[in-house]
Amino acid sequence: MRIGILGGTFDPVHYGHLRPAAEVLQQLQLDQLWLMPNNIPPHKQQASASAAQRLKMLQLAMRPFPQFSINAVELERATLSYSVTTLQHLRQKHPNDMFYFIMGTDSLVSLTSWQRWHELFNLCHLVVCYRDGWQLQTDNPLYSEWLQRHISPAQHLAQLHLGLGHDSGDIIMVDVAPQPYSSTALRKAVATEDWQLCREAVPTEVLDYILAQQLYRN
Numbered sequence: 600m601r602i603g604i605l606g607g608t609f610d611p612v613h614y615g616h617l618r619p620a621a622e623v624l625q626q627l628q629l630d631q632l633w634l635m636p637n638n639i640p641p642h643k644q645q646a647s648a649s650a651a652q653r654l655k656m657l658q659l660a661m662r663p664f665p666q667f668s669i670n671a672v673e674l675e676r677a678t679l680s681y682s683v684t685t686l687q688h689l690r691q692k693h694p695n696d697m698f699y700f701i702m703g704t705d706s707l708v709s710l711t712s713w714q715r716w717h718e719l720f721n722l723c724h725l726v727v728c729y730r731d732g733w734q735l736q737t738d739n740p741l742y743s744e745w746l747q748r749h750i751s752p753a754q755h756l757a758q759l760h761l762g763l764g765h766d767s768g769d770i771i772m773v774d775v776a777p778q779p780y781s782s783t784a785l786r787k788a789v790a791t792e793d794w795q796l797c798r799e800a801v802p803t804e805v806l807d808y809i810l811a812q813q814l815y816r817n
């Protein structure tokens with residue numbers, strides 16, 4: 600199987616996660632899409648909502664997306680959620696599957712600060728979705744790697760069909776409809792009662808849950 604993984608803190612989940620993931624699933628003709636909440640984000644402060652609350656919000660959000668499921672492997676690990684550790688584990692557990700790790704351009708531009716980042720190219724393909732305000736600059740240490748590895752979804756699929764593709768190592772650049780939302784802006788929007796932004800960016804069931812649990816009020 601070919602499996603897309605969107606890792607994140609999801610504090611809270613929003614359409615900037617869900618819609619690009621759905622587009623990637625379709626454009627790359629993937630079999631499954633896993634949402635993978637982290638436990639201890641390596642490069643961020645600890646989440647404001649608990650792991651159980653972030654998981655519940657994901658469960659509510661994914662209902663309209665039948666090919667989405669949640670992989671909670673990082674929540675079961677008490678250490679920092681390094682992606683390389685997770686992908687090594689997943690490759691061992693699913694030796695016949697191919698993994699596509701999905702991220703926004705904000706994550707791509709800081710990839711060289713990730714733990715053993717170069718090993719990711721032996722474990723999965725990276726799928727990069729456009730995110731407003733972020734672009735890989737020529738002076739980024741990743742730039743030369745990107746030049747060698749980047750490919751469009753159509754080229755990637757054509758190579759697979761011809762039997763010329765690889766199990767891992769491509770950087771697949773996917774054009775997705777821009778989603779100008781972030782969890783940071785949404786936490787602020789809840790605190791300032793900007794319900795218009797909340798309703799636009801978060802599924803109704805998730806917003807109801809945020810309000811019922813009194814999350815992000817300060």
Ligand SMILES: Nc1ncnc2c1ncn2[C@@H]1O[C@H](COP(=O)(O)OP(=O)(O)OP(=O)(O)O)[C@@H](O)[C@H]1O
Nearest residue numbers: 606607608609615702703706730778780781782783
């Ligand atoms: N609006 C968006 N468009 C495209 N990709 C996104 C968007 N929001 C988040 N992502 C991607 O989803 C993944 C998980 O993101 P995360 O859960 O950290 O959300 P976030 O909105 O970036 O959170 P925060 O504002 O707290 O930093 C990351 O790879 C990130 O690049």
Ligand SMILES: O=C(O)c1ccc[n+]([C@@H]2O[C@H](COP(=O)([O-])O)[C@@H](O)[C@H]2O)c1
Nearest residue numbers: 606607608637641642680681682713714
């Ligand atoms: O492995 C790392 O060093 C690493 C550094 C930063 C982020 N990540 C992963 O990238 C995904 C998005 O992270 P974030 O911080 O934007 O929620 C999530 O799965 C993180 O665990 C991983």
